[in-house]
Amino acid sequence: MDHPEEFSRLLTEVADRAYLTTIAEDEYPHTRAILNLRNPSIYPHLADLFDEHRDDFLIYVATNTSSAKLRQVRSNARGSVYYCHPKRFRGVLLVGDVEIVDDGSVRRMLWTDGWEMYYPEGLDDPDYSVLRILPKYGTGWSGSERFEFAVGQA
């Protein structure tokens, strides 16, 4: 594949959800579906933000402070996020360390109408947390062709 980065970027935008994996305390990998904030059809107000991060493939995850993934990330930061085409055999995995973001401006920037369903107290709900991943590399598949690329090595 000639342009795996561009192909992968599009995949992260077309996927209707994403799959975050972290390492549990027993060292087994735990995966769960997450909202795919990089999809500009679902989150149009975040499209410019992610456009500014075209080259570093920045990922944000909104999650419950009380969730297992936060506990897991505190003991082992290694994680990955998988995006795949809803219908075709195309997928990309972005791999890197998961950080917990304490910055209030980031929490505000990501906040989306309707999230009161997850965080009843709104933006200041103590159960609203944000995770950030700056991937080290990506790897994926287009049909049976496998590709891999480094991120942020410029």
Add this chain to the structure above:
Amino acid sequence: MDHPEEFSRLLTEVADRAYLTTIAEDEYPHTRAILNLRNPSIYPHLADLFDEHRDDFLIYVATNTSSAKLRQVRSNARGSVYYCHPKRFRGVLLVGDVEIVDDGSVRRMLWTDGWEMYYPEGLDDPDYSVLRILPKYGTGWSGSERFEFAVGQA
């Protein structure tokens, strides 16, 4: 939740695909979409097989011998398979060690018309391999309710 096992079993049957995670050599988790052989609408000829394994949640994965996941499993057996409802926020993760199955009768039992697309030489294609996971536990979500159950502890 009163019957997490039964709920989880149904989820593994309704999901159109599954997500297998293994641990790569760099200790980061790698996830990829796999065919969900437990879905009886897609694989009716395998429904009886999985019905016999209702209680142990046996998972089989057909894959390429040359794939990264086989190499990863040889160096670290810890893995998990995630199933989620295609539309609703319901998912279950089955967690356990991944084994490579050398048994020819299992390869034959799982073989599905059309897999020549992945393994051109058919059933005896050296690139056709089978993985098996006998989960230790399951954990999942039904909306915002989290549940967990042990498997095979009877």
